[in-house]
Amino acid sequence: MATYGRTLRRGLPRTPGGDPWPPPGEVAGALGSAAAEVSAAASVPDPGASAAAPPAHSPQHAVPATAEVQFEARESSARAIRRGLPRIPGGEPWPPAPAPARAATPAIRADAAADAGTAAPAETRLPQHAAPPTIEALIEANEPSSRAVRRGLPRVPGGEPWPTLEMVAAISASGAAVGSPHSVGPDDDARRVAANEAQTDAAPVATSVVSAPAFDVSVPLPFTPTVWVGASARTRPAPRPEPARVGPFTKAQWAGAVFVGGLGLLFAAGMAVLAVRWLLSLDGMQDFLATYPGEYHLPEGAPVGFPAWLGWQHFFNVFLMVLIIRTGLTIRTEKRPSVFWAPRNKPKGKVSLTIWFHQSLDILWIVNGFIFVVLLFVTGQWMRIVPTSWEVFPNALSAALQYVSLDWPTENGWVNYNSLQQLAYFTTVFIAAPLAIITGARMSGIWPKNAKALNKAYPVEWARKVHFPVMLYFVVFIVIHVILVLATGALRNLNHMYAATDADNWVGFWLFVLSLVVIAAAWVAARPLVLAPIARLFGTVSSR
Numbered sequence: 092m093a094t095y096g097r098t099l100r101r102g103l104p105r106t107p108g109g110d111p112w113p114p115p116g117e118v119a120g121a122l123g124s125a126a127a128e129v130s131a132a133a134s135v136p137d138p139g140a141s142a143a144a145p146p147a148h149s150p151q152h153a154v155p156a157t158a159e160v161q162f163e164a165r166e167s168s169a170r171a172i173r174r175g176l177p178r179i180p181g182g183e184p185w186p187p188a189p190a191p192a193r194a195a196t197p198a199i200r201a202d203a204a205a206d207a208g209t210a211a212p213a214e215t216r217l218p219q220h221a222a223p224p225t226i227e228a229l230i231e232a233n234e235p236s237s238r239a240v241r242r243g244l245p246r247v248p249g250g251e252p253w254p255t256l257e258m259v260a261a262i263s264a265s266g267a268a269v270g271s272p273h274s275v276g277p278d279d280d281a282r283r284v285a286a287n288e289a290q291t292d293a294a295p296v297a298t299s300v301v302s303a304p305a306f307d308v309s310v311p312l313p314f315t316p317t318v319w320v321g322a323s324a325r326t327r328p329a330p331r332p333e334p335a336r337v338g339p340f341t342k343a344q345w346a347g348a349v350f351v352g353g354l355g356l357l358f359a360a361g362m363a364v365l366a367v368r369w370l371l372s373l374d375g376m377q378d379f380l381a382t383y384p385g386e387y388h389l390p391e392g393a394p395v396g397f398p399a400w401l402g403w404q405h406f407f408n409v410f411l412m413v414l415i416i417r418t419g420l421t422i423r424t425e426k427r428p429s430v431f432w433a434p435r436n437k438p439k440g441k442v443s444l445t446i447w448f449h450q451s452l453d454i455l456w457i458v459n460g461f462i463f464v465v466l467l468f469v470t471g472q473w474m475r476i477v478p479t480s481w482e483v484f485p486n487a488l489s490a491a492l493q494y495v496s497l498d499w500p501t502e503n504g505w506v507n508y509n510s511l512q513q514l515a516y517f518t519t520v521f522i523a524a525p526l527a528i529i530t531g532a533r534m535s536g537i538w539p540k541n542a543k544a545l546n547k548a549y550p551v552e553w554a555r556k557v558h559f560p561v562m563l564y565f566v567v568f569i570v571i572h573v574i575l576v577l578a579t580g581a582l583r584n585l586n587h588m589y590a591a592t593d594a595d596n597w598v599g600f601w602l603f604v605l606s607l608v609v610i611a612a613a614w615v616a617a618r619p620l621v622l623a624p625i626a627r628l629f630g631t632v633s634s635r
Contacts, residue, residue, distance in 0.1 A: 101113060246317065367495045380493075383489040385486050385500040389475070389479070389507055393471065394470065394475070395506055396591070402589050404462070406606050408459060408460070410610055411459060412565060414617060416566060419449060422449060429444075429619060430623060438631065453535075476516040478513060486511075487510040499579065504587055526561050527562070530554040530558035531554075581600070582595055583595050586598060588603075
């Protein structure tokens with residue numbers, strides 16, 4: 092007799108990270124009960140064969156259970172489906188309870204009876220049952236009997252409903268459905284599960300059947316599609332490139348801001364001029380201008396005119412200040428320096444070549460300024476820019492009102508500056524310049540890094556917050572100074588500054604133009620290609 096092994100296959104876990112389902116205990120229990128039922132089925136005689144066989148009480152005439160009987164009994168007992176959670180809230184457990192399986196009467200084979208010594212006539216053989224229905228037949232029985240294609244609205248006004256009768260006939264012949272795909276619901280799933288179980292119970296030797304999809308998607312549609320995507324579905328316009336920005340605004344926005352800002356400043360200046368001229372027309376202000384004309388007398392012994400060294404000092408100061416401002420702005424915007432400089436005795440103190448050039452210019456500017464201050468006090472020129480009377484303040488206010496009203500005070504810088512000029516020069520030489528030196532030294536490499544007490548008393552953040560506004564002050568001072576020099580007698584003022592004479596000729600003007608050419612050439616030459624050979628004289632230059 093043939094024997095068959097049967098194991099219950101365990102599936103996926105019911106909870107994430109759990110054991111496969113069903114648990115091992117239920118697997119063993121299900122297999123044990125199936126074996127017991129198979130043994131019981133094997134010991135029960137066939138009632139249909141009692142008429143032709145010897146009595147059941149004779150052991151030698153008992154009909155043994157065939158392999159088919161054992162396998163069918165084992166299949167019927169082991170195929171009990173465990174029902175799980177419902178598919179919808181409040182529904183029945185899934186899958187639905189199958190219909191009661193029909194009792195299958197085992198067919199006793201004639202050759203098996205002959206082997207048992209039983210003479211069973213051929214006419215007493217039990218009738219065979221009809222073949223069990225297939226799963227396709229069960230599904231088709233539960234599906235709607237009508238496979239008629241539903242026709243919809245016409246594709247053109249006044250036309251025939253869609254699809255046409257010829258298409259309906261073709262679709263019906265091919266078994267395809269027109270419209271949206273059929274959605275399988277819970278009832279359809281229940282019918283398919285019940286049909287599958289019934290077929291499995293009825294045909295134990297059948298292999299596992301994979302249900303075919305509701306529709307054959309490999310078959311093309313029986314009609315030609317008439318709706319196509321437009322050109323916009325295949326092509327997309329190229330996005331516009333982002334405009335280049337200079338700081339927070341684009342170039343067009345900057346142009347608009349400058350234009351609008353210029354109009355606003357022009358309007359404000361016009362209103363200020365009108366307001367001040369009205370103010371100075373009052374009797375009280377007329378007396379104020381008579382008492383304080385804008386300047387006061389210098390002390391006795393104050394020098395008259397400008398010496399030659401003062402003109403040269405003035406040129407060197409302008410030359411160095413322009414390059415210092417340029418390198419300072421470059422340091423603030425430079426992100427990846429291309430060339431570095433390091434002192435020979437301290438290779439780790441590496442800085443960018445721009446910082447080295449900036450600090451070198453600072454040293455030259457400090458030396459030039461120190462010589463300038465010393466010569467001021469030696470020659471007595473300090474009395475021209477250092478206030479010596481409290482009258483400087485009301486005279487400075489009077490000079491400012493006269494400038495705003497466009498009725499400028501009398502210019503006589505060869506002898507004496509007006510009080511507003513004196514305060515401006517004093518602030519530049521004795522306040523702004525020392526602040527620039529002190530804050531720049533705090534941020535430079537010469538400052539002691541390990542002096543904790545000194546660094547705590549003078550943090551580097553304070554130096555950074557003061558150093559940049561001081562640089563802006565120098566820029567504003569230079570712009571206003573040049574405008575007033577050119578607007579209040581350019582030839583005479585340029586002779587005072589560059590030729591050291593009070594003449595009204597073009598000598599000072601051409602010296603001024605020559606100085607501008609030298610400054611422009613230095614501005615263009617201030618690049619690594621020119622600076623690197625000079626920097627190698629004082630340290631090591633490298634690209635990293």
